[in-house]
Amino acid sequence: MRIGVVGAGHIGGTAAKLFARAGHQVAVSNSRGPATLASLVSSIGTNAKAVSTVEAVKFGEAILLALPYRKMDALPPGESFAGKIVIDATNPYSATGGVMNLGESTSSEEVAKRMPGARLVKAFNTMGWNTLASGARPAHEERLVVFIAGDDAASKATVAKLIDEIGFASIDTGSLREGGHRQQPGSRIYGRPMTVREAKQILG
Template identity: 45%
Template sequence: MKIGVIGAGRIGGNAARLWVAAGHEVLLSFSRDQARLEADAAKLGERARAGTVAEAAAFGDVVFLSVPWTQVDAALAEAGPLTGKIVIDTTNQFGREGAQSLPDGQTAAEFNQRRMPGARLVKSFNTLTAAFQASEAGRPAEQRVVLFMAGDDAEAKQVVAGLIDDAGFAVADLGGLADAGPMEAPRRAGALYGEEYRPAEAALAVAALRAGQALPATPDYSGHSDEG
């Protein structure tokens, strides 16, 4: 599969590395230092290259959006229309003064879907730090770290679930974009954001949220939040 990475920093760069190792092709983009971006792509081998944001958007069967919240509009302007594209949105709503509130009770995923009309947005890869994702990918199945996802397009979520697996993680489907709140910033009581889950515990947590119940006690693992 071809994956256009918009924002090849800590989260995006690590996901690109894992996907190249799994046999996918990636195009890295959105950097102030194009020479460094090209060097990073070269380190990944022949399945990776660097380019512009517009090239990444055109290249990808899937577009991986991993830029700071304050840069989302600029990145989308460079990308151009994403109609019909599966977009994995890793962003967290951190501004200069910390976590931002959003209008009309929207989740950050809903807010971003409105910023890219026609895109098939799936929220994921946003709940754990880049360093943690890099070090813990590829555990044995029963010990795999869970990456939660949320989206309104069932087919898009199936594709993203496959990419989560290819990256060495387990997937837990939280529901639609309106259900994404517990996996979004900030870290807080009763939320999934910033907590490490494994498959069995994640299934219990998702079931509780869907039933409108309190989350079970947080698993005894060291979880890590990330600002995008």
């Protein structure tokens, strides 16, 4: 699969490495331009290239959003994402570090409003980058969990397959509304590495 990664910080850079090592073609971008990504791309290997954000979105069949939520306005026009699977790893933190008040909505629902026609899946937002970097395990009950939420079953299945390929288990927390709330900062599953067994006990 061709995967565009928007945001090459800890989560974006780590996920890009894992996707590439699993055999996927990865195009990585950040706000500072491709020239600043030479070291990251070199460490990933032949399955990765550095591009502009516009090019990353155009390249990807799936797009990983790993930029700060408050910088969504810097993304290409929403129609650029139409028909693509958008994996939203963002969290609604303000510039001061507080969690934004979105009312009854969730951050991923707000992202989806910006991208009509995109198939949005919330994933990779509850796990710390260091756990993502070192926590991959063979398939068994003690695998660590990447939670996913979304309104499109086929897109969630595709993202679940990607998660499996990089060495983690996935658990579906529901729709963008229901699952989005379950995965928001401050929830019982946020920021805490857990196995499938532990996650099922918490979620019930």
